[in-house]
Amino acid sequence: MTAIDTTILVAYFLFILGFGAFFGKYATTTKDFFFGGQRFSWWLIAMSCASMVVGSYSFVKYSAVAYEFGFSSTQSYLNDWTLIPLWLFGWFPIIYYSRVQSIPEYMERRFGPVTRIVITVLLLVYMIGYIGINFFTLGIALNGLIPWSIFGWAVIIAVITAVYVTFGGQTSVIMTDLVQGFLLIFAGFFLFFLGIHYLGGFDVFWNALPPDHKTAFSPLTEPPDFAAVGIFWQDGVANTAAFYFLNQGLIMRFLAVRSEADGRRAVFTVVLLLMPLTAFAVSNAGWLGTALVKVGLIQDLQPRDVFIRVTQFLCNPGIFGFIIAALIAALMSTVDALINAVSAIVVNDVWRPYIRPKAPDRHYLKVARYASILASIVGLALVPVYMQFDSIYSAHAAFTAAITPPLVSVILLGFLWKRFTARAAVATMVGGTIAIAFSFFVPDVIIPFAHGVAAGGLHHHAFKFMRALYGLVMSVGIGVAVSLLDRKALARDLRGLTVSPRVDLMRLFKGSEPNLRKGKPVLVTIRPVDEEGVVRMSAEDADRMAADPGDHIYVSDSRWWLGGLKSVHAVMTDADGGKPGMAEVGRDLLKQGLLDPKRPLRISKIL
Amino acid sequence: MHGSDASFWYQYLVGSLIFGYGMYLGFRNHDWSFHKNERGEFILLVLIMLGYMAVQGFFQFLGPRL
Numbered sequence: 326m327t328a329i330d331t332t333i334l335v336a337y338f339l340f341i342l343g344f345g346a347f348f349g350k351y352a353t354t355t356k357d358f359f360f361g362g363q364r365f366s367w368w369l370i371a372m373s374c375a376s377m378v379v380g381s382y383s384f385v386k387y388s389a390v391a392y393e394f395g396f397s398s399t400q401s402y403l404n405d406w407t408l409i410p411l412w413l414f415g416w417f418p419i420i421y422y423s424r425v426q427s428i429p430e431y432m433e434r435r436f437g438p439v440t441r442i443v444i445t446v447l448l449l450v451y452m453i454g455y456i457g458i459n460f461f462t463l464g465i466a467l468n469g470l471i472p473w474s475i476f477g478w479a480v481i482i483a484v485i486t487a488v489y490v491t492f493g494g495q496t497s498v499i500m501t502d503l504v505q506g507f508l509l510i511f512a513g514f515f516l517f518f519l520g521i522h523y524l525g526g527f528d529v530f531w532n533a534l535p536p537d538h539k540t541a542f543s544p545l546t547e548p549p550d551f552a553a554v555g556i557f558w559q560d561g562v563a564n565t566a567a568f569y570f571l572n573q574g575l576i577m578r579f580l581a582v583r584s585e586a587d588g589r590r591a592v593f594t595v596v597l598l599l600m601p602l603t604a605f606a607v608s609n610a611g612w613l614g615t616a617l618v619k620v621g622l623i624q625d626l627q628p629r630d631v632f633i634r635v636t637q638f639l640c641n642p643g644i645f646g647f648i649i650a651a652l653i654a655a656l657m658s659t660v661d662a663l664i665n666a667v668s669a670i671v672v673n674d675v676w677r678p679y680i681r682p683k684a685p686d687r688h689y690l691k692v693a694r695y696a697s698i699l700a701s702i703v704g705l706a707l708v709p710v711y712m713q714f715d716s717i718y719s720a721h722a723a724f725t726a727a728i729t730p731p732l733v734s735v736i737l738l739g740f741l742w743k744r745f746t747a748r749a750a751v752a753t754m755v756g757g758t759i760a761i762a763f764s765f766f767v768p769d770v771i772i773p774f775a776h777g778v779a780a781g782g783l784h785h786h787a788f789k790f791m792r793a794l795y796g797l798v799m800s801v802g803i804g805v806a807v808s809l810l811d812r813k814a815l816a817r818d819l820r821g822l823t824v825s826p827r828v829d830l831m832r833l834f835k836g837s838e839p840n841l842r843k844g845k846p847v848l849v850t851i852r853p854v855d856e857e858g859v860v861r862m863s864a865e866d867a868d869r870m871a872a873d874p875g876d877h878i879y880v881s882d883s884r885w886w887l888g889g890l891k892s893v894h895a896v897m898t899d900a901d902g903g904k905p906g907m908a909e910v911g912r913d914l915l916k917q918g919l920l921d922p923k924r925p926l927r928i929s930k931i932l
Numbered sequence: 933m934h935g936s937d938a939s940f941w942y943q944y945l946v947g948s949l950i951f952g953y954g955m956y957l958g959f960r961n962h963d964w965s966f967h968k969n970e971r972g973e974f975i976l977l978v979l980i981m982l983g984y985m986a987v988q989g990f991f992q993f994l995g996p997r998l
Binding site: 396403406407409562596597825 | 935936937938939940942943946947948950951953954955957958960961962973976977980981983984987988989991992995996997998
């Protein structure tokens with residue numbers, strides 16, 4: 326580590342700290358703190374989702390896999406398309422229009438309070454443990470590059486992340502993730518460019534790869550820890566479903582989007598563009614490693630060291646510091662979402678319902694900030710525990726493997742099948758977890774689901790990937806069986822909580838008939854008025870927007886590149902006068918949206 | 933068939949069933965209409981799936997020969 330690398334790293338830390346903390350002024354309510362005021366554009370949400378996917382371990386892990394297996398290392402990132410229609414047409418409209426604030430809240434509304442308590446406990450244990458794992462794995466990766474204390478690295482990163490999340494909440498998370506997402510993708514591509522340049526051209530690289538490293542998939546049933554069928558069920562189905570349907574951080578991102586249409590655009594961008602780019606960015610050090618060994622430039626390269634050694638080999642001082650900054654960006658953009666998500670669950674599912682109901686919003690905002698700090702401290706405190714007791718680290722991995730399939734099954738059955746009952750949900754969670762825990766001791770129960778993949782280890786190390794299919798089948802089986810046997814299912818109002826025609830969900834959300842006529846946004850100059858919540862427009866502008874009084878509208882600064890940072894949702898109160906190109910807007914709305922009345926504003930109809 | 937060729941077909945056959953169910957929900961929730969506003973999204977989703985299939989298929993079947 327040279328002086329220039331250190332300077333780059335320190336500059337990066339200071340920039341992220343300042344940039345993240347700057348957005349503290351945008352978090353004045355819990356709605357701002359958790360959902361960024363529900364005002365952001367699709368491209369900000371898309372980039373922040375992509376950077377959330379890439380954790381601190383991703384570069385190290387996928388480079389190792391890429392070194393061992395070649396291009397098939399990307400298959401874990403390229404299978405999200407299977408579940409996207411289900412998410413897009415089933416789950417997303419439900420969470421967007423029902424305005425649930427957390428997964429446990431959805432569980433209570435769908436099944437009742439018992440399910441909410443169970444899910445709250447499981448999610449908190451999982452997420453706080455995962456914060457610790459991210460700090461721990463980054464400490465290990467950095468320790469390999471710059472030998473210093475693993476815990477020391479974790480402390481630095483934890484302090485920076487905790488500071489900006491505590492100040493700015495979701496807005497800081499989304500804005501810093503935009504920068505960090507660009508950085509980590511760019512760094513991945515830049516490393517590849519350096520490698521190709523060093524090797525002497527793309528042809529040398531391509532010809533150095535063995536033919537079986539050029540296929541998109543690994544063999545179907547071997548090796549046990551990278552068989553394609555295992556990757557499909559564990560990564561492609563169970564983990565992808567957990568990410569899109571169960572991840573509190575992701576749900577909060579999509580509740581921060583300004584409209585359902587923007588949420589859809591964001592997910593299209595993630596699947597179409599950003600997932601392939603990140604797959605390439607995190608894997609290519611492994612492919613370069615294979616080529617560098619083949620042409621004799623690096624000797625004796627072990628898979629787990631690939632990312633570190635290839636980076637050290639290819640990067641000059643300065644660039645090396647930049648790549649390390651990207652590695653840290655990958656961590657921060659994952660951990661900040663987790664910290665914010667833990668805080669949301671503590672406030673919405675523990676503090677507000679059980680400890681201090683009906684307190685003023687500023688009280689909950691203060692609790693949210695304390696919860697962010699506490700989540701960072703507890704996550705950090707787990708680092709020495711993981712360092713000392715490998716079994717604890719393994720236990721968290723086993724815990725995650727055990728709870729993911731039952732939780733995913735409960736969510737999927739919950740919104741897809743009205744007949745799925747509260748008792749069946751509890752039975753699925755408890756029974757599914759027991760079935761998976763049982764497979765840790767008797768792995769042979771997985772054999773009928775293993776497609777011929779070998780166990781590849783003992784106890785919870787056996788059938789690491791095929792356990793997901795076993796867990797899903799058992800959990801869904803229990804859920805369906807108990808639902809069918811449960812004749813005393815309570816009649817519960819499930820409107821808006823299960824898959825329904827989109828227009829019905831919109832009607833519930835709006836409280837009246839949604840306006841689906843297609844209009845265009847209008848650019849207006851503003852006359853501030855003292856009446857609360859008022860947006861009064863000319864009949865001509867309302868006509869152009871295809872909006873009627875009572876319709877939900879979105880008022881934003883006209884500069885698109887702000888991504889909705891200065892904007893507010895409102896209801897159009899009148900369309901009965903005034904000049905075209907002019908609108909009267911309540912001062913309270915202008916303040917809420919941090920809008921400058923001297924600038925022209927863009928107003929569009931939402932529904 | 934090469935071991936990993938089977939993986940390609942497995943993912944696209946089983947994956948298409950899950951994908952197809954999601955699309956079915958989409959059509960059902962839009963009252964089976966192909967309204968102009970949403971038609972583009974349905975088509976784009978199918979194109980994304982076919983795009984993935986084309987790129988992964990290219991590397992899977994032609995990569996080792998190039």
